[in-house]
Amino acid sequence: MATRKSLLDLTNISVPTHVAIIMDGNGRWAKQRGLPRQAGHRAGVENLRRVIDACVEFGIKILTIYAFSTENWGRPESEVRGLMRIFSRVLDQELNELHEQGVCLHHLGDLGGINASLQEKVLNALELTKDNDRLILNVAFNYGGRAEILHAVSEMLADNVSPTELNEQIFSSYLFTHGLPDPDLVIRTSGELRVSNFLIWQAAYAEFYPAPEYWPDFGREELFQALVAFSGRDRRFGLLSED
Ligand code: FPP
Numbered sequence: 001m002a003t004r005k006s007l008l009d010l011t012n013i014s015v016p017t018h019v020a021i022i023m024d025g026n027g028r029w030a031k032q033r034g035l036p037r038q039a040g041h042r043a044g045v046e047n048l049r050r051v052i053d054a055c056v057e058f059g060i061k062i063l064t065i066y067a068f069s070t071e072n073w074g075r076p077e078s079e080v081r082g083l084m085r086i087f088s089r090v091l092d093q094e095l096n097e098l099h100e101q102g103v104c105l106h107h108l109g110d111l112g113g114i115n116a117s118l119q120e121k122v123l124n125a126l127e128l129t130k131d132n133d134r135l136i137l138n139v140a141f142n143y144g145g146r147a148e149i150l151h152a153v154s155e156m157l158a159d160n161v162s163p164t165e166l167n168e169q170i171f172s173s174y175l176f177t178h179g180l181p182d183p184d185l186v187i188r189t190s191g192e193l194r195v196s197n198f199l200i201w202q203a204a205y206a207e208f209y210p211a212p213e214y215w216p217d218f219g220r221e222e223l224f225q226a227l228v229a230f231s232g233r234d235r236r237f238g239l240l241s242e243d
Helices: 026-032 037-058 070-074 077-100 116-129 145-158 168-172 220-231
Strands: 018-022 062-069 103-108 135-143 185-188 207-210
Touching: 026 037, 037 062, 037 077, 037 135, 037 220, 062 070, 062 077, 070 077, 077 103, 077 116, 103 116, 135 145, 145 168, 185 220, 207 220
Parallel strands: 018 062, 018 185, 062 135, 103 135, 185 207
Antiparallel strands: none
16 A cells, blocks of 8 residues: 655655646536535635645646636636635735736637636736746636647748658747646546646646546645655656666
8 A cells, every 4th residue: 555655744755847727626626515516616625725825835837727728718607706716816816926926927729719807907917917927827827738739830830840850849939828847746636537628738748637526626736646746757768777
């Protein structure tokens, strides 16, 4: 049976540079408690604050979160409106603290698809935090991996990138994550085992960690256990093990 390492014992833990999280299970967390789904999303936001703090504490340099997918528009209108309200409120209430903490916000996805006032808040947050370097927080919002790839191809065609010069490095430079290393570890909460159109190019060699907890219950200790599991993985990138 795997032993659980005690908290804060970061010795012998290899901390990944880039962690990406599919924050799943807000709705089921709420349902389990007889609450509306929106209460689950609010609890999800509170938990995000805990996880950001833990990332800073553990020395993770890049955190990418899947906040709203291109497919999420298909949810009932009231839930979509509720989520937009939450994102807007988070930017109003949390931005200064994130900035003081040294968090640099990036957006992954299509900003054009969201309402003008939220767009303006996002752009303002990106500008305010652009020089921070303690933690890069990529927020995938109105994001889909396939849409990102199509967007990259379309930009490359517009730039007349020649088929003979095209390589993985050039292609990566057209993705929303350009300039950043690929995720080392992808965590999905709530026990689901799907990738769900998240970072489908960038996560080619990421280690996948399914966490059983619903997102609002995936806190500092659960993140630490994910790092313990990551440290035990033998990353081969298609090569042979050193042993
Ligand atoms: C999945 O739960 C979560 C989402 C649809 C994203 C919402 C994320 C948050 C509210 C966290 C905060 C993020 C930001 C950027 C403020 P689900 O509704 O799919 O859960 P279910 O599968 O149990 O129904």
